[in-house]
Amino acid sequence: MNHPSVVTLGAESAPRSLMAGSRLLRVKLPPGARCIYPKPSRAGFADTEGLVGAALRSPLGSEPLRARLRPGMKLTIVISAPLSPSPSPGDVRGKMVESVLGVARERHVDDIEIIIAGGVERKLPPSLVQTLLGARVLGEVRRVRNHDAEDREQFVPCGELPDGAPLELPRRILESDLVVGVSARSSSPLRPLEGLLRGLLSASAMKAVTSAELARPEGACDAPELRLFPLLEGRVPLFLLDALVEATPESSSLSFLYKNEDELSESEKRALRVCELGSVPGMLRRLLARSERARVALVYAGDPELVSERAVQGAWEQVGVPVLGQADVLIVPVGTPTGIGLGEGTDPLTAQGLGAGEFFCRFRGHPLLRPSGTLILLHPLSDRFPHQKQTASEAFVHELLPRRLPLGTLFAREKERFFSDPALIQMYRTGFAFHPLHSFTRYRASEMARHYAGRIIVVGADNESVPALFGFETARTLDEALYRASDGLSRKLEICCLKEPSLLLSEVSL
Amino acid sequence: MAASYFDVDGTLVQTNLIRPTLYYLLNQPTPLASARKFLRALLKAPQMALGELQDRRVFNEILYTVYEGVSEDRLLVLAREVYERVVRPSIFPGTRELIAKAREAGHQIVLISGELECILVHLKEELGADELIANRIEMKDGISTGKIMRPVVAGPTKAALLRRHARAAGHDLEECFAYSDSFSDVPMLSVVGHPTAVHPDRKLRLLATTYGWPLLDLERAGARL
Numbered sequence: 001m002n003h004p005s006v007v008t009l010g011a012e013s014a015p016r017s018l019m020a021g022s023r024l025l026r027v028k029l030p031p032g033a034r035c036i037y038p039k040p041s042r043a044g045f046a047d048t049e050g051l052v053g054a055a056l057r058s059p060l061g062s063e064p065l066r067a068r069l070r071p072g073m074k075l076t077i078v079i080s081a082p083l084s085p086s087p088s089p090g091d092v093r094g095k096m097v098e099s100v101l102g103v104a105r106e107r108h109v110d111d112i113e114i115i116i117a118g119g120v121e122r123k124l125p126p127s128l129v130q131t132l133l134g135a136r137v138l139g140e141v142r143r144v145r146n147h148d149a150e151d152r153e154q155f156v157p158c159g160e161l162p163d164g165a166p167l168e169l170p171r172r173i174l175e176s177d178l179v180v181g182v183s184a185r186s187s188s189p190l191r192p193l194e195g196l197l198r199g200l201l202s203a204s205a206m207k208a209v210t211s212a213e214l215a216r217p218e219g220a221c222d223a224p225e226l227r228l229f230p231l232l233e234g235r236v237p238l239f240l241l242d243a244l245v246e247a248t249p250e251s252s253s254l255s256f257l258y259k260n261e262d263e264l265s266e267s268e269k270r271a272l273r274v275c276e277l278g279s280v281p282g283m284l285r286r287l288l289a290r291s292e293r294a295r296v297a298l299v300y301a302g303d304p305e306l307v308s309e310r311a312v313q314g315a316w317e318q319v320g321v322p323v324l325g326q327a328d329v330l331i332v333p334v335g336t337p338t339g340i341g342l343g344e345g346t347d348p349l350t351a352q353g354l355g356a357g358e359f360f361c362r363f364r365g366h367p368l369l370r371p372s373g374t375l376i377l378l379h380p381l382s383d384r385f386p387h388q389k390q391t392a393s394e395a396f397v398h399e400l401l402p403r404r405l406p407l408g409t410l411f412a413r414e415k416e417r418f419f420s421d422p423a424l425i426q427m428y429r430t431g432f433a434f435h436p437l438h439s440f441t442r443y444r445a446s447e448m449a450r451h452y453a454g455r456i457i458v459v460g461a462d463n464e465s466v467p468a469l470f471g472f473e474t475a476r477t478l479d480e481a482l483y484r485a486s487d488g489l490s491r492k493l494e495i496c497c498l499k500e501p502s503l504l505l506s507e508v509s510l
Numbered sequence: 511m512a513a514s515y516f517d518v519d520g521t522l523v524q525t526n527l528i529r530p531t532l533y534y535l536l537n538q539p540t541p542l543a544s545a546r547k548f549l550r551a552l553l554k555a556p557q558m559a560l561g562e563l564q565d566r567r568v569f570n571e572i573l574y575t576v577y578e579g580v581s582e583d584r585l586l587v588l589a590r591e592v593y594e595r596v597v598r599p600s601i602f603p604g605t606r607e608l609i610a611k612a613r614e615a616g617h618q619i620v621l622i623s624g625e626l627e628c629i630l631v632h633l634k635e636e637l638g639a640d641e642l643i644a645n646r647i648e649m650k651d652g653i654s655t656g657k658i659m660r661p662v663v664a665g666p667t668k669a670a671l672l673r674r675h676a677r678a679a680g681h682d683l684e685e686c687f688a689y690s691d692s693f694s695d696v697p698m699l700s701v702v703g704h705p706t707a708v709h710p711d712r713k714l715r716l717l718a719t720t721y722g723w724p725l726l727d728l729e730r731a732g733a734r735l
Binding site for chain 2: 422
């Protein structure tokens with residue numbers, strides 16, 4: 001029997017409304033198609049401080065934070081990127097840092113530094129740092145900085161990759177008596193520990209890690225990523241603090257966007273019609289996103305390996321949906337109705353990395369799509385990149401992708417050229433732009449789908465050249481894409497559609 | 511091997527061609543001589559403004575006529591002073607980082623500027639640049655004639671000089687970088703594979719945004735938030 005979040009559509013079912021970039025597409029799926037909805041997440045608690053305080057007092061596999069702090073020590077707090085969930089007012093990470101600072105104050109720890117570990121992502125501008133951490137934290141800690149993967153002078157070798165390449169972390173991290181990592185998630189199945197350490201690497205170490213991971217067989221992107229913490233051999237005294245934030249708040253003003261279309265109330269149907277009329281203005285969506293206060297459901301603290309394990313388990317328990325059987329066609333809408341990623345999620349490189357990468361890989365057991373099946377992405381893939389942030393992405397798409405090189409060859413050839421471009425690196429360092437390595441990471445995210453799926457078709461694309469650069473086909477309508485997917489198949493197509501893939505994890509059994 | 515070609519004024523340092531010249535004008539042997547020189551230069555201001563509108567080279571030629579009659583040794587002494595007091599304090603915080611990154615990438619570092627060579631030679635040393643392409647004042651019997659020696663480093667000529675330099679050094683222009691702040695340097699930016707606008711003027715910003723050229727701000731140092 002199907003899980004309540006897996007809805008099999010009938011002939012009378014209403015059309016589905018799916019995000020495609022900043023628009024809502026209304027599509028009629030054939031009877032028998034399955035649509036997977038986010039399941040109601042566990043309810044969050046209003047008392048974030050209380051939850052964090054309890055976790056700090058009773059950590060997993062570690063002494064309480066209070067016992068690990070002493071006067072005169074060096075304490076570094078590392079905020080993990082990417083910035084999910086959105087740093088709307090009251091971002092939980094700011095509250096978590098406040099709690100850590102409270103304990104540090106009690107223990108008379110004065111030498112405190114906060115590092116925002118964005119790795120090769122763009123540095124956070126001061127306004128976003130303010131939103132992320134809040135005025136109280138910034139008023140208390142003077143030394144707050146974005147991690148700079150290109151500041152060669154700050155890095156110290158601290159371990160070796162399997163191929164002998166050095167791992168490098170900031171001197172401050174290695175000289176600290178305690179490093180407290182702070183991360184938050186609502187649905188990400190990735191280990192917070194790996195995200196945190198990658199966010200602190202030097203660019204050259206990041207290149208070495210990428211080379212090591214590319215050495216794996218093609219299409220093996222579903223294999224666990226290279227684990228860095230064991231390679232550090234205990235040189236980083238790390239205490240991890242991770243919060244699970246409720247994924248789909250029932251009180252959200254946009255909750256109708258996550259619901260089964262057959263079960264909407266009249267007012268919700270009207271609201272949906274309005275949203276379908278056209279692109280929801282970015283300003284309005286940001287306002288709606290800001291009006292929501294994501295609440296914390298669970299907090300884990302302590303030993304980084306144990307916390308990582310429990311955090312991933314917590315994410316699966318919160319948003320994991322059991323699904324029986326794979327599908328011939330998987331429909332993945334790309335576009336998030338709320339959140340800070342709005343502006344950043346719309347450039348084509350990011351969109352393909354999300355749709356054919358992150359969302360496609362959110363499975364356990366087996367992929368939702370059958371081998372050689374058809375992956376359908378809904379997104380315009382417009383050839384537009386915000387210039388100040390995405391110069392490197394634009395150059396990557398238009399200069400490197402037309403060469404059509406295998407991923408490993410492309411990386412090896414461009415490691416010392418494009419990925420070391422002094423102008424693009426300077427933009428990353430001082431211009432709040434993404435590092436050129438970031439564009440490669442985004443592109444690489446979809447590599448598994450490129451090898452696994454028989455074809456990837458984009459519906460709703462406003463051009464053909466950009467999808468072609470990614471190796472995708474385009475179709476004007478979903479019906480056309482489904483018709484092409486049925487080519488050569490003697491039986492009825494089995495279709496699976498994800499309503500909001502950023503809030504879903506699929507546990508697929510055959 | 512590739513090269514990085516850097517315009518200087520407004521790109522790597524906050525000065526422009528006028529500030530060093532003003533320093534020179536205001537530091538004549540006597541206050542009276544300074545006033546006389548300054549007034550004479552002031553009379554040429556409208557001509558310079560027109561020249562700038564027409565062609566950066568004309569502007570340079572008019573500007574440097576103020577050096578007419580200066581002895582070579584005095585010019586060198588003044589150049590050192592101008593460098594120490596005007597140019598050096600105006601080096602942008604991010605300049606050294608950018609040059610270090612270009613050096614790490616294995617690039618030859620070349621400064622290319624309409625400023626006088628005798629001033630920029632000190633900047634070249636300070637930044638550890640490999641080569642300098644800049645304007646030189648013509649000397650006759652050890653005295654400046656106030657004329658710039660050909661080719662005048664400005665506008666499209668910069669592009670020709672850059673091409674010539676790259677050919678002689680065996681660089682592939684497609685692999686080379688060029689950095690400038692001014693729309694007048696678009697020819698120079700256009701001949702390399704990696705053009706970059708650094709605190710660009712309005713017209714260059716528009717062009718850089720349209721064509722996806724990187725935009726840099728060297729007024730911020732990298733390690734800061």
